[in-house]
Amino acid sequence: MRKQLMAAVIFPLALGQAGIALAQSSTSAYQGGASDVQRKANTNQATSELFYMIQQLQGEVRRLKGETEEQRHLIERLQSQGRDRYIDLDQRILDLSEKVSAQPKASDVAGGDSGEDKSSAEVREYRQPEAEERKAYKAIQDLIHNQKKYDQAIGQLYEFIDKYPEGDLTVNAYYWLGEVYLVKPQLEQARQAFSIVATRYADHRKAPDAVYKLGVTLDRLDEKSEARRQMEQVVNDYPKSEAARLAKKYLGSGQG
Template sequence: MRQLLMATLALSLAGSAVAQSSSTVYQDSRSQAQRAAGDSQATAELFYMIEQLQREVRQLRGELEEQRNQLERLSQQSRSRYIDLDQRILGLSETLNKPAEAATPAAEAPVATPKPVSREYRQPAADERAAYQAIQTLIREDKNYDAAIGAIYDFIGKYPEGDLTVNAYYWLGEVYLVKPQLEQAKQAFTIVASRYPDHRKASDAVYKLGVTLDKLGEAEEAKRRMTTVVRDYPGTDAARLAKQFLDSH
């Protein structure tokens, strides 16, 4: 009887141990499943966030490409406008030069050019002065010559035939001379020299035209322009520089 009770107790304890072990395994399995489900959800959310970021990057790239295309179109339009204005300047300078050349007979020696009669130039308003000062800043301080060229063309188109317009043509020549784009510089200086010979910038323009011609290899024409400065604008700084040029050549 005693042996039977001990056997029953042993079986009871073994059954309890097995049940407890099974419960622990079940709980561990459940925890692992929960963790796996949580990891799966986190992974899904991460993929979703990555996909959103990729969409935003693609959108930004598209917008950037569109802006790049717009800038390229604007740049092309600006270059076309500059070329058109350069051609107009060149045509005007050639037209202005032809009457003077035709008036000199081939068999006669050239005569002195009569001193130009001073005229009244339209004085600039406040907005015109501000626009001109902005150009000076681009040239003197920023050294942004390409932007200065565009600003000068805009200025000449907006404020034609004024006192500062002549200055703008002169500085257009200076900027082209610095770049250097010598043919364009020649055109701009010729405009001032031929169309505005009575303006205060005329002596400087004729001198710089001589400098430009010399750089282009047109030595004789350069000397002729320097001689014109000395003769027609005596007492000016340009005349002094022109004489130095002639003495050294």
């Protein structure tokens, strides 16, 4: 009887302990499974974020490459336009030179002896400018002297010469074309522009300055002997001019 009583007490106790152990084992297994799931979830999230970042970086690289390519094309287009523009300007001044060459020289029009002082020779009358022409010329002068926009001034000088040919201010426009080219400096173009005034409009008030500046241009082109010849021509042909005074100074300095 005593043995049966002890068995009745011990057996439920054993069952209780076994139940506790089983519950603990189940809880541990559940917790381990939950931890694995959490780790996998975290890994998947990190992978997704990394993929998203890579996608963003790839998009940014493509955008930058596109902008770089656009800038390269723009630069190439501007360079091409610049070359074409200056080729066009060179051709235009050559065309103007040929056009002027077809006209009679100032000495022929004046009818004076070739050795006569050109400052006192009879001069032809040049067409006087209208108000609109004066306004256009004044705007070009503003571009040159105040704004220093030489490229724009060159373009407008060509347009002025085309629109208002054979006028008093047209000769001035040729002269200032030479001055702007001299400043840039584009010496061959300057030489051609000054030569037009010096040889075809030798009776114009701008002629002494043009001959002198032609000499300056030739000096910069390292054509010293020809530069000296132009300076001597200024002194001989326009002895009372300010250009003659500057030419004498050049000659007296021993240059050329």
